[in-house]
Amino acid sequence: MRIDVVTIFPDYLAPLREALLGKAIDRGLLEVAVHDLRGWTHDVHKAVDDSPYGGGPGMVMKPQVWGDALDAVCASPGAGAPQDTDTPPRLVVPTPSGRPFTQAVAEEYAEEPWLVFACGRYEGIDQRVIDDAARRMPVDEVSIGDYVLVGGEVAVMVIVEAVARLLPGVLGNPASAKQDSFSASLSGLLEGPSYTRPEVWRDLAVPDVLRSGNHAAIERWRRDTALERTFARRPELLDDAELDAADRAVLDR
Numbered sequence: 269m270r271i272d273v274v275t276i277f278p279d280y281l282a283p284l285r286e287a288l289l290g291k292a293i294d295r296g297l298l299e300v301a302v303h304d305l306r307g308w309t310h311d312v313h314k315a316v317d318d319s320p321y322g323g324g325p326g327m328v329m330k331p332q333v334w335g336d337a338l339d340a341v342c343a344s345p346g347a348g349a350p351q352d353t354d355t356p357p358r359l360v361v362p363t364p365s366g367r368p369f370t371q372a373v374a375e376e377y378a379e380e381p382w383l384v385f386a387c388g389r390y391e392g393i394d395q396r397v398i399d400d401a402a403r404r405m406p407v408d409e410v411s412i413g414d415y416v417l418v419g420g421e422v423a424v425m426v427i428v429e430a431v432a433r434l435l436p437g438v439l440g441n442p443a444s445a446k447q448d449s450f451s452a453s454l455s456g457l458l459e460g461p462s463y464t465r466p467e468v469w470r471d472l473a474v475p476d477v478l479r480s481g482n483h484a485a486i487e488r489w490r491r492d493t494a495l496e497r498t499f500a501r502r503p504e505l506l507d508d509a510e511l512d513a514a515d516r517a518v519l520d521r
């Protein structure tokens with residue numbers, strides 16, 4: 269997978285090259301290029317924003333600068349295009365007004381050969397940048413949650429980590445992704461509690477069933493605790509979960 273990120277704070281994305289993702293890049297499983305939006309400014313002040321039409325607080329990012337940047341970065345075939353394909357990238361624009369970024373969206377993105385992320389700051393990017401880009405590539409405006417950040421860079425880090433860990437070969441043990449919260453094999457439920465050695469710590473003991481060696485009982489306990497935790501913390505996730513009679517009996521307890 270090829271990932272391009274356009275931002276006015278390129279150094280903000282430096283952690284993408286650390287740890288698991290850094291290893292994935294070193295192993296060629298992932299290619300990441302970060303571009304400074306100011307490289308496409310033409311004035312001495314390298315202005316990237318201006319006052320909003322209609323008045324109001326804050327600044328809006330200029331369409332000309334973003335237009336030139338995306339023309340260059342999203343050119344296919346072009347420097348960034350993977351395998352020099354003429355298929356355009358999917359443009360992902362983090363914004364508080366976007367559709368929710370979920371594990372299902374992460375799995376969708378993990379199938380894409382090329383993602384370009386546009387990091388908006390201030391009050392966002394002039395809407396015509398999105399509308400113009402949508403004329404030649406798929407564009408997705410996504411939100412990572414109902415809170416307001418200063419810019420899209422942190423959201424890009426979240427999205428890239430959630431997507432990259434799904435790529436074949438990135439996780440040491442691919443089975444671990446199968447048991448994640450929200451994963452299909454867990455019916456979209458939250459994961460239950462986890463434990464490791466010692467058996468007793470500060471007079472708190474590991475549940476006996478986890479040391480029983482009875483795998484059927486352990487699987488049932490994990491499902492039950494996932495159901496109980498989901499019911500307590502995110503009951504709306506139960507609406508879409510495929511529950512059997514045993515599951516419903518747990519919830520009716």
Ligand SMILES: Nc1ccccc1-c1cnco1
Nearest residue numbers: 362364411412416417419420
């Ligand atoms: N608040 C923001 C400001 C700028 C760019 C993205 C966001 C965002 C993305 N998901 C939630 O918020």
